[in-house]
Amino acid sequence: MRLKVILSGSVLGVIALMAFDFHVFNRPVELKLPSNFPEPVYDFKTNPLTEAGIQLGKELFYDGKLSRTGVVSCGFCHQQPSAFTHHGHEVSHGVDDRLGKRNSLPISNLIWMKTFFWDGGVNHLDFVPLNPMENPLEMDETLENVLKKLNESEHYRAAFRQAFGVDEIKSTEFLKALSQFTATLISANSRYDKYVRNEGAQLTAQELNGLALFKSKCSSCHATDLFTDGSYRNNGITSDFRFDKGREEVTSDVTDRGKFKVPSLRNVEYTDPYMHDGRLTSLEEVLNHYSDGVKISETLDPLLLKDGRPGIALTESEKADIITFLKTLTDKEFLADKRFSEY
């Protein structure tokens, strides 16, 4: 008897669910966090991920509406096949082909970052979009005006209603929607990851040698499996900081002159050109920089100035081994993942 009641109850429930408009139902999403990564920095309690939220964020990421001219989207400068960097451009170009001052940074694993951009000026993932949007050299728009455009669109009004339950789109929902998408851009399935997580991948003898060399010569800055310690340092790429003072532009501290974010090296095979000004075009050039090209200045990182000699001692074969290792950080799944693609 009781069983019957339960049964017919659940049948009714299923029918009710089927009749329910699934578009109104916004399913929560739990991110799978890689076991070889530390705890994320981003606080998901303030922005719980949902299917509709992520989808909306992706749409915004690829929408030129976020720029004054209507054609420059986030995805214009951050292209998936090159690990969300602006492939083929030393420094990014934005609306009306205006040239920016810095090379675009690849976007991945953002939820583990405390600060953003080459100079670390932005302290919260949610506030990252304002920087390119309101930069006259990039998207040259105002958030206020973007919100106006979005509120005029029936489509976006409905999408925000579904994702956040709001009738009017305000800064909070807009910024959180973009973070919902960018938070999901996790790259953690390279051959290297599968090797360290014992998921059946092997590294060759040369790659393993490269890994050992990397650990001893590079990982004090490109640390952990995120391949950055999140700090700002001068790696001697230049000693002339008149054009770009780096971290000093944010801190007004002369001891920060010429210091830039230690970038992650994930997918580094595809993120060329390299360095904040995009001056190096290949990994060979990068390794040659570290062995022979490090320029001395007052803020040069002490790790790169041992016994008064600038640079890191590396033989040609060691460089080759490190490069083969760096290529094991290529995450093909990430670069082709349909969930992240524009089309």
Added chain:
Amino acid sequence: MKVNKQIGNFVTRNVRVALMLAMLFPALTFAQNGKLVLSFENTFGAEPLAFDKEYTNAHGENLRFTLLNYFISNIKLTRTDGSVYAVPQDSCYFLVRHSVPETHKIELTVPEGKYSSLTFLIGVDSLRSTQGPEKRQGVLDVGAGARGMYWQWNSGYIFFKMEGKSKSLPDSTRNGFYYHIGGYGGFDSKTLNCIRYRTLTFEKLKVSEKKTAQVNVTFDASKFFSAQTPIKVTEKRSIMGGPVSVKIADNYKDIFSLSGVIYSRMKK
């Protein structure tokens, strides 16, 4: 009739709850609140500041102002017995825009009592400056209320912004002066810190349910140019970040001064 009966039923059914509430009530509402208005009056010397007037600063330079905005936050009142009332954090952020007269008056609901001093921050505290957009509503909303008062490139608010034109500058139609001061001190490493608190002491401020108390605070813009670190527009017409802004913050902090307390009967 029917409605009345329903209400009656409702009351009887909930009589126990009602009684319990009634017992709690006096305890909860024992401390009465009164209204306190902080009125910010921008002046140039003795005159009220007007954007369509020309002035001369202590260095003999001609000035006309086009913009004057500042954040006031983290308001605290100290009672004569030394105890402190802090305006609740989520409702303690205000932006005084000279061009919008309604923003010159900050209305607060404050426990009744006698107070001896008022403290506020000119700007936005570091905690709030590192929180997500859900904590940045109203005047802190970077896409609405805080428009023009936020630096995208270092995720910080501009605490104090003064702009204008000066005939003492060459080509004064284009060459204005711009003083944008901000910097909350940094997130995971130290950055520029322009957080400045100002404390004003009264002989006595009485907040009661019966009367509205208004504290008048004057900001005399003429002093901006002749404080500890003198500013000449002809020497420094643009400050947007940079080490000197710390000194400017010291300058403007002391300019906020108490010009009086007035009381008016509450309109019932």
